[in-house]
Amino acid sequence: MRNERSGSCSVFFVEPGGNYWEIESYQHRHEAGLPYDVSYPWATPLAREKFPGRGYIPQAFTHGTIECNNWEASVKFYTEGLGMEITSHVATPKPHNIKHPSKPWYVVSLEVPERSRKYLGLLQRFTIAIESAAKLSQAHAALEKRRTEFGTHKLTAIENNPDGESFLICDLNRNWWEIEWPHN
Numbered sequence: 540m541r542n543e544r545s546g547s548c549s550v551f552f553v554e555p556g557g558n559y560w561e562i563e564s565y566q567h568r569h570e571a572g573l574p575y576d577v578s579y580p581w582a583t584p585l586a587r588e589k590f591p592g593r594g595y596i597p598q599a600f601t602h603g604t605i606e607c608n609n610w611e612a613s614v615k616f617y618t619e620g621l622g623m624e625i626t627s628h629v630a631t632p633k634p635h636n637i638k639h640p641s642k643p644w645y646v647v648s649l650e651v652p653e654r655s656r657k658y659l660g661l662l663q664r665f666t667i668a669i670e671s672a673a674k675l676s677q678a679h680a681a682l683e684k685r686r687t688e689f690g691t692h693k694l695t696a697i698e699n700n701p702d703g704e705s706f707l708i709c710d711l712n713r714n715w716w717e718i719e720w721p722h723n
Contacts, residue, residue, distance in 0.1 A: 562595065573628050576643040577601070601644060602636070605659065606651040607712040610635075613648060616689045616710055620682060621667060639667075664707065664715035672704055675720040679706050682718075 549563035569578035580599045590596050607613040610633055617623045617637045624640045627633075638645035646665060669675045679697055686694060690711035697706045705719035 562597075563601075565601075574643075577628055577645075580643050602647055603665070604647040604649060605665075605712070605714045606656055607648050607714075608651065608653055608656065609711070610648075610650045612690060612711055613650075616691070617648070620685065620689050620691075620708075620710075621716065658713050659715060661707070661709075661715050664717050666705075666717040666719055669718060669720045672720050675704055675706070675718065678718055682708060 549561050551559065551561050553559055565573065565578045569575050580601060584598055585596050587596055614625055618625060621637075623637045626636045626638060626645065628636065633650070635648050635650075636645040637648055669678055675697060679694070682689070682691070683694055691708055692711070692713060693707070693709040695707045697704055702723070703719055703721040705717050708716050708718065710716065
């Protein structure tokens with residue numbers, strides 16, 4: 540159990556499939572300074588009856604985590620390449636949460652020394668939705684044009700599938716992103 544942040548505690552574990560998970564209590568995080576919509580991202584708390592015998596009630600899926608080697612270069616890609624916002628909910632010299640400007644959910648980006656990195660694979664990607672096929676093409680062209688500047692490792696062609704159109708980009712930290720225009 541970890542309890543180093545004011546107002547919360549968490550438990551980390553590795554599930555049988557090898558994925559890392561954190562169950563965190565935000566019970567007193569708002570009082571400790573975390574924004575209300577981040578502390579309590581649900582409209583109505585779920586009832587204990589929905590999860591009998593569990594010992595805890597999962598109220599929200601709040602964030603995922605990726606790693607980076609160069610924070611400043613990563614921030615440039617996250618903001619200028621992906622159009623995300625960089626925020627922080629804790630006192631730190633560097634903000635480290637990547638989020639869509641209109642949503643409270645985020646991805647934590649931790650700066651980690653190269654020797655300690657755990658690289659994610661293509662199937663462990665994050666997905667960003669685009670508003671139209673034309674905007675998807677514009678995003679692809681813009682990322683292709685700045686590929687060297689952003690230090691991206693791979694940029695696939697736009698592909699059509701039954702659910703929409705998308706392309707993949709492997710960023711400077713070898714994290715994978717899918718940029719999609721869903722047909723629905």
